[in-house]
Amino acid sequence: MNREELLKAIDEKYTALGQDPNVHLSGLLHAEPMKYWDFIQVDALLGLQTQRTQLPDEMVFLIYHQINELLFKMILWEMQQISFTEDITPDKFEMHLMRVSRYFNMLSTSFDIMGDGMEVSQYMKFRDTLTPASGFQSAQYRKIEIASTELINLIDYRFRKTIDRETPYEHAFDNMYWQVAGIDRKNGGKNQLILNFEKKYKKELIEWMKEYNTVNLWTKFKELPKEYQENLKLVNAMRHYDHTVNVDWVMHHYDAAAKYLDSGEGNAEATGGSDWHKYMHPRYQRRIFFPELWSASELENWGIDNIEGYRILDKV
Numbered sequence: 001m002n003r004e005e006l007l008k009a010i011d012e013k014y015t016a017l018g019q020d021p022n023v024h025l026s027g028l029l030h031a032e033p034m035k036y037w038d039f040i041q042v043d044a045l046l047g048l049q050t051q052r053t054q055l056p057d058e059m060v061f062l063i064y065h066q067i068n069e070l071l072f073k074m075i076l077w078e079m080q081q082i083s084f085t086e087d088i089t090p091d092k093f094e095m096h097l098m099r100v101s102r103y104f105n106m107l108s109t110s111f112d113i114m115g116d117g118m119e120v121s122q123y124m125k126f127r128d129t130l131t132p133a134s135g136f137q138s139a140q141y142r143k144i145e146i147a148s149t150e151l152i153n154l155i156d157y158r159f160r161k162t163i164d165r166e167t168p169y170e171h172a173f174d175n176m177y178w179q180v181a182g183i184d185r186k187n188g189g190k191n192q193l194i195l196n197f198e199k200k201y202k203k204e205l206i207e208w209m210k211e212y213n214t215v216n217l218w219t220k221f222k223e224l225p226k227e228y229q230e231n232l233k234l235v236n237a238m239r240h241y242d243h244t245v246n247v248d249w250v251m252h253h254y255d256a257a258a259k260y261l262d263s264g265e266g267n268a269e270a271t272g273g274s275d276w277h278k279y280m281h282p283r284y285q286r287r288i289f290f291p292e293l294w295s296a297s298e299l300e301n302w303g304i305d306n307i308e309g310y311r312i313l314d315k316v
Helices: 003-016 021-030 036-040 042-046 057-083 090-109 111-115 120-130 139-148 157-162 169-174 177-182 192-212 217-222 232-261 276-280 296-300
Strands: none
Touching: 003 021, 036 042, 057 090, 057 111, 057 120, 057 139, 057 217, 090 111, 090 217, 090 232, 111 232, 120 232, 139 192, 139 217, 139 232, 169 192, 177 192, 217 232
């Protein structure tokens, strides 16, 4: 656009909004020019790190998890564009899904930052100050799971036969696979980890369940026209995402945790008190977003072969 066309477009835009275009142009004339640090809010961002100890490697742990939460926000942003686009095409579905997978690939490979970036002795000391906090309490990650698949696929597999479409959302919430990490193994009740989490997020997550009940990625995919569901690029993108999140990323997390918790130094329990070996490993929890896109043998060996168990389909 040349200057004349731009001025005409600005005039039409603000006139249509019932605004005086000259007022907005005057505001632009007097506005400060944009600066990088203002747009990114660098000062605010760098002021969000508050250590609970004087151990230097706690800062690595803290910033790493803040970066994770920012990536989770990016992932939810992409998922929203799939879920709430009417008559979505396979190309758009696949494009956003592969963006999400790339973010998770980044998360997977980034575990070396923790695995090789903290002294075991320091970690085993400062982690005690975090109890009973845990990465389990990331509400954004729970939202990602809920927006990915039908709730039945997130229910603890031992209780799935008791759940159907008529089940109240609160009952479904109470039977999610992650509730296993919130049980006090001494008395069978809910531990402080889950009590704190539910007080902060239960209502919000139940509302999220309702919102994504019919627009989660799996339901959205199954409602596509048959020819779209047979689009090879889209099917492979779905499988890639499922395996990346529920096997590859989980196993990288598991291996990073094992370096510290199985080191023989200090208390080997997770900060929330769960049996982290069984809680985290995919072969126990069997988290699978899109079960019908996997063969019987792939489902049977889920999480056992890790990345070697995943293959790209050459036909649907």
